[in-house]
Amino acid sequence: MSLNIDWENLGFSYIKTDYRYISKWKDGQWDNGELVKDNNLTISEASTALHYGQQCFEGLKAYRTKDGSIQLFRPDENAKRINRSARRVLMPDVPEEKFIDACKQVVKANEHFVPPYGSGATLYLRPFLIGVGDNIGVKPAPEFLFCVFCLPVGPYFKGGLTPVNFIISEYDRAAPYGTGEAKVGGNYAASLYPHELAVKQGFADCIYLDPATHTKIEEVGAANFFGITKDNKFITPQSPSILPSITKYSLMHIASEYLGMEVEERDVLVDHLDEFAEAGACGTAAVITPIGGIHHKGKLHVFHSETEVGPVTKKLYDTLYGIQFGDVKGPEGWIVKVK
CATH class of the missing domain: 3.30.470.10 (Aminotransferase class 4, branched-chain amino acid transferase, N-terminal domain)
Known part of the structure; x- marks a missing residue:
């Protein structure tokens, strides 16, 4: 047909x-x-x-x-x-x-x-x-x-892997002991308005901080956050109100086993963004969205570049993309053949 x-x-x-x-x-x-x-x-x-x-x-x-x-x-x-x-x-x-x-x-x-x-x-x-x-x-x-x-x-990126900017939201997507780690529609309904506000201000989406203290990065729109420190560690937030991304855990494995990096799940303080040389958001739709900069308290904190993807982010993307399309050998059990 x-x-x-x-x-x-x-x-x-x-x-x-x-x-x-x-x-x-x-x-x-x-x-x-x-x-x-x-x-x-x-x-x-x-x-x-x-x-x-x-x-x-x-x-x-x-x-x-x-x-x-x-x-x-x-x-x-x-x-x-x-x-x-x-x-x-x-x-x-x-x-x-x-x-x-x-x-x-x-x-x-x-x-x-x-x-x-x-x-x-x-x-x-x-x-x-x-x-x-x-x-x-x-x-x-x-x-x-x-x-x-x-x-x-289609591929999420029409012009290749291009960084985009995000803004910190004043709103919460989930409560401290709510449904944040469940993939339920209510979490997404709660994100529609903050997303619209971010887009109207010229950003790709907003970043949510932890609902209890508003000091730690949790999610980037509907995706998980990761950062590459200046000493080449892969860091991603740990919180009971974050949806556990399958893409994120796959990238953690790739960072450790394919790229030989140290990997940590821990608090990511929004006031300590300068510890990261690169940053990104990850999820099923885009695999990785490179973060050019984060707008917080009236200033835009730029990571590697607003126009070019960082070298480690590019390696992570290429490796995972290669596994998904069968061009790179993946860990045992990651690929299920349909035909």
Whole structure:
């Protein structure tokens, strides 16, 4: 089947593909799940997902390699994380095998939407879990839906790996003992307004400080922060209100095992930015967004450069990108072949 898609100029926007996976939890168990063509869900108006935010989601990608095969990157980690999120808002676990099988089914059924190797584009998968059924009280839903859909997306960077600037936000994305480390929609709803304020001021996004003291860097928009110190250490914040990024933990391993760097998860004080020679944000969508500068207390603190990516950030990006597309050998278990 031929598609009229300009692979080289794809953005990050919704495209309806042919099939998606849906499975229902009822009376204490999941059904077998199935692939369907309809991209609309019909749910009760009293569903807890609509009223009380009982839902969570994931994001991962399928990659076309040079030999034409297709692979997923660490889907077992996404399976583990969706279950940690689900438990936080009292939803049932999705068995890890079921999660990975659903992702594989969706990729295979939409294989012609997987972009060609060399285009820089990928097939983005969005698994999600929502509470549904007739329920108006503030309590867990009687039924749940687990779904996975996919769409082709372009490379995050149109002009290559280019640094962007961020501004420190006065707002919090999560409470100290709230849902910050769960991938639930409420965290993202809370970020919409601060993001809009940052963009209106000419920045790519805002950076959130720790909600308790407002002295430590936590998240960069919807991504995790990392810094490269002047003595070549990879540093990333540690906090109970940060979403644990699979990309971040992959970069930590690469920094240590591939680049021979010291790695630390610890507090990153916003008043001590001058300890870093380079900085970046990391996540599934972009892999790495280099941070040119951070605006704080009326001043822009510039790291390596506002126009050029730092050498260590570039090595980290190239290594992880290479593993994902099959050009660099990854650690055992990181790659799951679909075809």
